[in-house]
Amino acid sequence: MKFTKNSVGRNIPTELYGKKLVPFTGKGKGPYMERKTVIANRESSPDQTKIIKSLQEAIKKGQLTDGGTISFHHHFRNGDFLLNMVCHEVAKMGLKNISLVPSSIQSIHKEILPYIEKGIITNIHCGTSGPIADAISKGKMEGLLTIRSHGGRARSIEYGYVDIDIAFIGAPTSDKLGNINGVHGEYACGALGYAFPDAYYAKYVVAVTNNIVPYPNKPISISQNHVDAVVELDKPIGDPKGIVSSTLRVTRDPKGLKIARDCVEVIKASGLLKDGFSYQSGAGGTALAVTQFVHEYMKAKKIKGSFGMGGATEALIKILEDDIFESILDVQSFDIYAVKSLLNNPKHLEMGASQYANPFHKGGCAVNNLDTVILGGTEVDLNFNVNTSTESDGRIMHGMGGHQDTAEGAKLTIISVPLLRGRIPIIVDEVVSVNSPGENIDVVVTERGIAVNPNSKYYETLMKAKHLNIKTIEQLKNEAEKLVGGKPKEPKKTDRIVAIIEYRDGSVLDVIYQVKT
Amino acid sequence: MKFTKNSVGRNIPTELYGKKLVPFTGKGKGPYMERKTVIANRESSPDQTKIIKSLQEAIKKGQLTDGGTISFHHHFRNGDFLLNMVCHEVAKMGLKNISLVPSSIQSIHKEILPYIEKGIITNIHCGTSGPIADAISKGKMEGLLTIRSHGGRARSIEYGYVDIDIAFIGAPTSDKLGNINGVHGEYACGALGYAFPDAYYAKYVVAVTNNIVPYPNKPISISQNHVDAVVELDKPIGDPKGIVSSTLRVTRDPKGLKIARDCVEVIKASGLLKDGFSYQSGAGGTALAVTQFVHEYMKAKKIKGSFGMGGATEALIKILEDDIFESILDVQSFDIYAVKSLLNNPKHLEMGASQYANPFHKGGCAVNNLDTVILGGTEVDLNFNVNTSTESDGRIMHGMGGHQDTAEGAKLTIISVPLLRGRIPIIVDEVVSVNSPGENIDVVVTERGIAVNPNSKYYETLMKAKHLNIKTIEQLKNEAEKLVGGKPKEPKKTDRIVAIIEYRDGSVLDVIYQVKT
Secondary structure, three states: OOEEEOOOOOEEEOEEOOEEOOEOOOOOOOOOOOOOOOEOOOOOOOOOOOEEOOHHHHHHHOOOOOOOEEEEOOOOHHHEOHHHHHHHHHHHOOOOOEEEEEOOEOHHHHHHHHHHHOOOEEEEEOOEOHHHHHHHHOOOOOOOEEEOOHHHHHHHHHOOOOOOOEEEEEOOEEOOOOOEEOOOOOOOOOOOHHHHHHHHHOOEEEEEEOOEOOOOOOOOOEOHHHOOEEEEOOOOOEOHHHHOEOOOOOOOOHHHHHHHHHHHHHHHHHOOOOOOOOEEOOOOHHHHHHHHHHHHHHHHOOOOOOEEEEEEOHHHHHHHHOOOOOEEEEEEEOEHHHHHHHHHOOOEEEOOHHHHHOOOOOOOOHHHHOOEEEEOOOEEEOOOOEEOOEOOOOOEOOOOOOHHHHHHHOOEEEEEOOOEEOOEEOEEOOOOOOOEOHHHOOEEEEOOEEEEOOOOOOHHHHHOOOOOOEEOHHHHHHHHHHHHOOOOOOOOEEEEEEEEEEOOOOOEEEEEEEEOO | OOEEEOOOOOEEEOEEOOEEOOEOOOOOOOOOOOOOOOEOOOOOOOOOOOEEOOHHHHHHHOOOOOOOEEEEOOOOHHHEOHHHHHHHHHHHOOOOOEEEEEOOEOHHHHHHHHHHHOOOEEEEEOOEOHHHHHHHHOOOOOOOEEEOOHHHHHHHHHOOOOOOOEEEEEOOEEOOOOOEEOOOOOOOOOOOHHHHHHHHHOOEEEEEEOOEOOOOOOOOOEOHHHOOEEEEOOOOOEOHHHHOEOOOOOOOOHHHHHHHHHHHHHHHHHOOOOOOOOEEOOOOHHHHHHHHHHHHHHHHHOOOOOEEEEEEOHHHHHHHHOOOOOEEEEEEEOEHHHHHHHHHOOOEEEOOHHHHHOOOOOOOOHHHHOOEEEEOOOEEEOOOOEEOOEOOOOOEOOOOOOHHHHHHHOOEEEEEOOOEEOOEEOEEOOOOOOOEOHHHOOEEEEOOEEEEOOOOOOHHHHHOOOOOOEEOHHHHHHHHHHHHOOOOOOOOEEEEEEEEEEOOOOOEEEEEEEEOO
């Protein structure tokens, strides 16, 4: 196998499973601008019914064959039954060598493990966590796991690098003509944004629901024009408890609260936190605390922001409801509060994955308009590269969501991490795998100090902010190592590549090797 | 020239201007199911600005050449400045043989008359009224006027029978990335539904605005993903007084009120006016009265309807606001009340022209789900064929809106017309031109009686309703002729065809000849 070193210093094979790989050469330099697909025009006799009574019939109508590709969205999160149900049918039908293109794989999907081991499912395109990720780390899957960001996934579908035969869209509600939304009913999950590229570009699109509503469904998130069939099931398509949280909790951990306060201090010091401010954060406890502190500060200072974005949460929406933000852009709604807001507040807009983060989206995607994003990571290294996917022992544990996308798009990208997790240092010499290149990271905030990337355009400004506890990234690394008495152990790897991490433009940031067990 | 007779008895040339014509053979039998185009993927470097400072620059960027095609939408109605402005630029640039594809042409567009006479504009695809229609009737345009219904227009664009080089979309608001809507600002026109096919299928799409708003514009009616350029003008794009009416008036004419009441009696007698009722009507005085009476009746009887549709009007929306309808589907908003409702009421949904009325829309367009539609006409004949385009002297006076579409789609189609207009009989032996074939018409309601089409599936039911003043269509015709002392004069025509009337599926219903002057 021939290798070339990419611009984050990783050895990338020139070819893998017969496919040429393009090494990452820096943001904005990706080679993949040629579009090979078009938005599908779905022909049909207008009078033909779309209602189908079983998943098996849908799989047959979509003409899935050995070697085919099926896709899913993860707005049902760890309450999703659909991916498992479809894979059971695929297995029953004797199909093999199937590629899955979910927008995420979660613990609940462990039911498909036997199909991976038997060669029924041989390739997966997405970030994955839990038992499936663990199995792939251990070499249980025949083919490759391709880890993509949310924007990268949209790009790969729209530009024909992933060719979906059948897209399965779990639909909290659908009418008989296939107009669907996620904001009503027992299985309401809010925005359906990650499924938009699938609906537009897959060869065959199946909405799956157990909640047929009268025509016309409202709102229409995905229109009948993009749906070939509606499977009406008489059993649950998900577990409401796993779909949305009733309340996400702001951290109470003093370490997390200190990190959150320092994140806000960094944003303030950057000069960005003024009228017109736009912001994204996540749904973790520390991220929610940052959102809450940003809210309080903007309110106190009467700052009139622009938009908030992300996985939408109650904390974010409350900034909108206080008339501080003008709008919320929502690709995924994390809690019940967000679902209700999307339904009722015209300033809360659903958006598709491409509009959110596809690097080639016409006119620029939403992340390009962000002032600040707060992100996490499992490791950060001396080059500010961030790992989100692997543990320090080399096992795959997570996807990466919109990390790459927002990190590149936002003016100021802040990584908030604790210095240690348990006895494991988070700031390291070199990350086990690179998900987000250091050139996109401006600041790392830990409870023991703040490191500013010398290549950040905010470096001079932030270094002047004497009230910030600024240290070099090396200092933070050394402190972490001192606290636990040394560097983390090198992961033990075989020489078989089990996963690649694509950059959002389709070039390859890193490869992940099977772990030794 | 060879001719064949179509199924409404009209002689249709087999070929015209080098293009083969397919004669109409009955609803649902159209030949045009093959799609030749795809939704355009608009490539662009995400960082490239879309802002352009002049229409001329947009025309150049869109690479319009002699023989090219440009499109417009008519949501600014008789307050539209854009079509004129673009045509002035086209003329200045020395282009010729241009085809226009507006969704309608109104009196305000008379400024382009010299360009028609000089061969700068040689073909027009739409319904047209006022001075332009008159000029075409008199043979002043070199090429052909192709009159299409709203659904037929959408179909012709989506299926590649009309190939748009540049679509100009008048945008009451746009952000710099080209996200546009029609519900804000001085030029608010409400829904932008007729422009949706243009935005999806044209080779180059230009939003024209003098109202750039901060990103992200909200709501997003037409997304940045479908817009190539945003022309920011520093002058008005329309006349607000011509764009929306502050109030549309219910008729006070006793004749009109009688017709309206009888329309409601017919709907009641049909058995359709019960829970789940769906309904479309127009914005004329009599149509508004029908809507108001339907409202009163449903309220009194506690009938829970489904959806109201059409050009949205205050009268229609009030049924929604009384919780009698579940939703409004809106392709065009006629008054300020409708614009505000579209902005604020999540049960009031904007829809595109294809979703509204394209006969080949995936899963069936909205008109297929209508129980009842109330329509007008300039003439109705003994075969129940309806003319909406020509006067009895043969001159073109109107387009046809969604007449064909809703007449075919609705279960019960009612034509409400006075027996006479001035001294001209409206019920005639044979209409001057056929816009809507009689097979789609169930009932004609006049102030002197109601005629039921013997081919209607409601014929038996309605004939049993003894309280209705039912007459044959022949009786109505004879009464009209008796009142004015004879039949209307035959129009004086030359043998040059100046316009064709397409059926919504692309077959040809009728041709219109140049009038003798």
